[in-house]
Amino acid sequence: MPKATETLLEIDLDALGHNFRYLKSKLKDTTKLLGVVKAYGYGSDAVEIAKELQHLGIDYLAVAYVKEGVMLRNSGITVPILVLHPQAVNLEILIDHCLEPNLYSKLVLDQFILASEKKDQKDYPIHIKFNTGLNRLGFLEKDIASITDKLNTTNSVRVRSIFSHLAASEDLLERTFSLDQIASYNSICEQYLQLSDEKPMFHMCNTSGILNYPEAHFDMVRSGIGLYGYGNSDEHSKELIPVVTLKSVISQIHHIEKGATVGYNRAYTIKNEWEAQSIATIPIGHADGISRAYGNGKGWVTINGQKASIVGNVCMDMIMVNCTDISCREGDEVILFGRSQTAEILSQSVQSISYELITAISQRVKRIIVKK
Numbered sequence: 001m002p003k004a005t006e007t008l009l010e011i012d013l014d015a016l017g018h019n020f021r022y023l024k025s026k027l028k029d030t031t032k033l034l035g036v037v038k039a040y041g042y043g044s045d046a047v048e049i050a051k052e053l054q055h056l057g058i059d060y061l062a063v064a065y066v067k068e069g070v071m072l073r074n075s076g077i078t079v080p081i082l083v084l085h086p087q088a089v090n091l092e093i094l095i096d097h098c099l100e101p102n103l104y105s106k107l108v109l110d111q112f113i114l115a116s117e118k119k120d121q122k123d124y125p126i127h128i129k130f131n132t133g134l135n136r137l138g139f140l141e142k143d144i145a146s147i148t149d150k151l152n153t154t155n156s157v158r159v160r161s162i163f164s165h166l167a168a169s170e171d172l173l174e175r176t177f178s179l180d181q182i183a184s185y186n187s188i189c190e191q192y193l194q195l196s197d198e199k200p201m202f203h204m205c206n207t208s209g210i211l212n213y214p215e216a217h218f219d220m221v222r223s224g225i226g227l228y229g230y231g232n233s234d235e236h237s238k239e240l241i242p243v244v245t246l247k248s249v250i251s252q253i254h255h256i257e258k259g260a261t262v263g264y265n266r267a268y269t270i271k272n273e274w275e276a277q278s279i280a281t282i283p284i285g286h287a288d289g290i291s292r293a294y295g296n297g298k299g300w301v302t303i304n305g306q307k308a309s310i311v312g313n314v315c316m317d318m319i320m321v322n323c324t325d326i327s328c329r330e331g332d333e334v335i336l337f338g339r340s341q342t343a344e345i346l347s348q349s350v351q352s353i354s355y356e357l358i359t360a361i362s363q364r365v366k367r368i369i370v371k372k
């Protein structure tokens with residue numbers, strides 16, 4: 001890649017292909033893979049990621065909201081798209097775009113049946129979610145009979161899948177809890193099959209579920225973070241390649257003498273024990289997704305292979321970093337995170353997680369697609 005001359009988010013589709021193949025290698029041939037492309041493809045570019053996943057042969061995609069699914073359909077994505085959290089007000093738009101809803105409560109199931117009848121649908125694919133311990137969205141085990149009774153009153157919808165979600169699949173200290181969730185889910189699936197004539201797909205695992213609970217792969221698994229190159233543990237992350245690299249450039253370098261301060265609220269002082277320090281200004285700030293939490297020495301960037309810590313407060317459009325001991329010049333490339341300084345490591349410096357850091361990169365940052 002040529003060196004960055006402005007702030008850029010590089011999206012490496014070859015890395016996506018590697019992660020796709022790695023996750024597939026963990027599955028039986030008969031297990032389907034759903035790629036999660038919500039939140040702009042975890043902060044990258046949902047359309048480019050979805051197109052590449054479609055090209056690689058992904059079985060299903062998922063987004064959180066209807067609007068995200070509409071964007072994919074309008075860009076020519078044809079694989080089935082599960083909408084994880086549809087709102088009542090958007091159900092007809094969802095049908096108009098051949099998106100498939102997660103129906104997680106009696107209210108939203110009733111609302112969706114009304115919408116599909118109004119639009120004269122027959123066997124419209126729906127997905128029913130069960131809450132097995134995350135306590136976020138989903139029916140309970142005791143609701144099964146009322147769901148199948150309700151579904152027997154209409155032919156406007158047909159259940160494509162019954163699914164659930166693990167609460168702590170990445171945390172091996174919570175193994176007992178996860179195994180209990182898997183057992184509850186198995187019991188829900190068995191009861192459902194007894195009351196229904198058709199066999200829907202079953203799925204429960206997110207990325208860490210795929211890697212830690214092979215016994216819970218069922219008919220399909222759902223991966224987000226793994227496809228983007230993060231495995232929630234050193235052991236798994238080392239097999240994956242981060243898809244996005246956030247780069248910028250040094251706009252200006254100041255040589256600042258002792259006693260002076262840097263940035264808003266004079267949060268950083270060149271202490272008396274130093275004669276002077278070199279401070280580089282970088283054109284990326286909290287409006288681009290580098291939150292103020294990374295300021296005041298918590299976060300860092302990499303310049304010519306060396307770490308430069310962020311000094312003072314993160315501004316809206318800029319950060320200042322200490323480059324005193326680094327051989328660098330105005331115009332040099334700066335790496336915020338990528339393959340070696342990963343988003344996982346940087347996010348840990350502020351007690352956050354890779355998910356939060358990568359999805360925060362705002363739409364102001366230019367996206368560049370890399371593919372050999």
Ligand SMILES: *Cc1c(COP(=O)(O)O)cnc(C)c1O
Binds near residue numbers: 036165207223224226
């Ligand atoms: C976001 C999401 C996923 C993907 O989780 P990862 O940990 O990123 O693999 C899977 N299932 C549901 C229901 C989700 O909301």
